[in-house]
Amino acid sequence: MRPLAERMRPRSVDEMVGQRRLLAPGSALRRAVESGRVHSMVLWGPPGCGKTTLALLLARHGQAEFRAISAVLSGLPEVRQVLAEAAQRFAEGRRTVLFVDEVHRFNKTQQDAFLPHIERGTIIFVGATTENPSFELNSALLSRCRVHVMEAVSAEDIAISLQHALDDAERGLALQGLRVADDTLSQIAQAADGDVRRALTLLEIAAELAADEGGEITQATLVQVLADRTRRFDKGGEQFYDQISALHKSVRSSNPDAALYWLARMLDGGCDPAYLARRLTRMAVEDIGLADPRALQMALECWDTFERLGSPEGELALAQLTLYLASTAKSNAAYAAFKQAQGDVREHGTQDVPMHLRNAPTRLMKSLGYAKGYQYDHGHDGGVALEQTGFPDAMGERVYYQPVERGLEIKLKQKLDALRERRSQARRATAPGTD
Structure with missing residues (x-):
């Protein structure tokens, strides 16, 4: 027997849970699906949100052949074979919806193979991805497809899907006569973490265990079913x-x-x-x-x-x-100052170090003026030679670091503001033309 999640796959847009925005009555995508006027698209969303189901509905309403390949399992030879079959079908007046799961795992060459077939209308391309298509898909492929963003299904909507499975005698579990409390069903829906397929799988496992326990899904049953559950997380996506x-x-x-x-x-x-x-x-x-x-x-x-x-x-x-x-207190003043300094380095290039700041370990270097005019700060009142400059001559002095009035930088700001004012006054006093 097929898994419960596969048996309960929605047969119409109305049976789908979640995606209220994307498939709302009168929405562009819903109208396209129900009218059969489908277009090539990329469906971007988390696992179990309905990407495969939507592709199947596109084929059903569009009276098209549905073919599915997985980028994880299929190579370029298989892709070419599927495309050749679609081309033959197209020549006979029949359409093909080609569903490519995990399309982001195909490389550029593999993705490029779809382009001429999309352009000619040989296939209605439906790519499914859990990754941001802006980063993972070729711009050429994206330009030929419409991107639809699908969302994780809420626990409330998943609970509705689980109840449908319990009530359905044809495809679901109604004939098993299971007993399950609403809060227990809600726990399964919550544990599925937005994934309808996962929720139905958990319910099926719980139903199998309950068959040996009088037909009731209890808290003890859930402990066994949910013991190894994990939340959705992609370590690099x-x-x-x-x-x-x-x-x-x-x-x-x-x-x-x-x-x-x-x-x-x-x-x-x-x-x-x-x-x-x-x-x-x-x-x-x-x-x-x-x-x-x-x-x-x-x-x-x-x-x-x-x-x-x-x-x-x-x-x-x-x-x-x-x-x-x-x-604790926050400041990005050092970060911002460093960025400004880097910007000046890029803009002004390799400026000469001012003579008074150069190292002069030899007699020749001293005779050439290296270190001439340097003022040893510790020999001045307050430990600072106020008139001394520190930037290349062609640039003039700069102020990058602006401490914020938070945390320790309050004191740093007070000190630097006072020091910068004293330096400014000292330089004005010694500037040419000053009395």
Whole structure:
């Protein structure tokens, strides 16, 4: 017997759960599907959201042959064979919906093979991907397809799909006389994490176990079924970078609770804790900076602690660091100053070091004027030679670093503002033409 998820695959747009925005009554895609006037497209969304089902419905309403290949399992020879069959079908006046699962796994040459067939109308191309097509698909292929974004199905909608499977006598489980409480069904829907196919698979497993326990899916049944469940997480795909972005931005926004949530999500999904330690250290440098120099030291100590303890004990050090980084004072003044300095280096090229700042270890270099006019700062009141310049002569003096009025930088700002004013006054006093 076919798996429950396959048996319960929707036979019409109305039977699909989720995708309320994309398939709303009167929407462009729904009208195209139901009228049979289908176009080549890329369906971008997480696993189990209905990409394959939608492609099947396109073929059914368009009275077209449905062919499916997987980029994971198929090579270029198989692709060419399928395209040749579609071309023959097209010559006979019949259309083909070619569904390419995990299309982002095809390389450029393989993706290019579809282009002439899409242009001629030999196939109605439907590519399915869990990755951002902007990054993973050729621009030539994207320009010939419409991209439709599909969303993870909510737990509430998944629960509806599960209830349909329990009530359906033809394709579902109604004849088994199963008993399951609403909250138990909701737990299965929640555990599926947006994946309808996964939810139906979990329900089928639970039903098999319940058959030996009087026909009731109990909490004890769920413990067995859900023991190894994991959340959706792709260690290198779109979802991965979205989550690390959420962690970083929550720290930057001084929201320790949200930051801790995203840290827990990534650890739960199997993210390498050493990678998280590195990213947290970057946050300490980039977003906390000199407002709290202790943050960088804490980040390095946390990293070292995790290396010594490992998981799961070392993960608490990551949690503590995350909370501290999100809670302490923030400043990107050093980061911004460094970017400005890099910009000047690129713009002004290789400027000569001013003579008074050059090193003069030999008599010849001294005779050429190296180090001439240099003022030893420690020999001046306050430990600073106020008239001394530090930039190449052609550039003049610059101000990059602007401390913020947060954390330790409050004191740094007060000191630097006063020092910069004194320097300005001293240079004005010694400028040519000054009395």
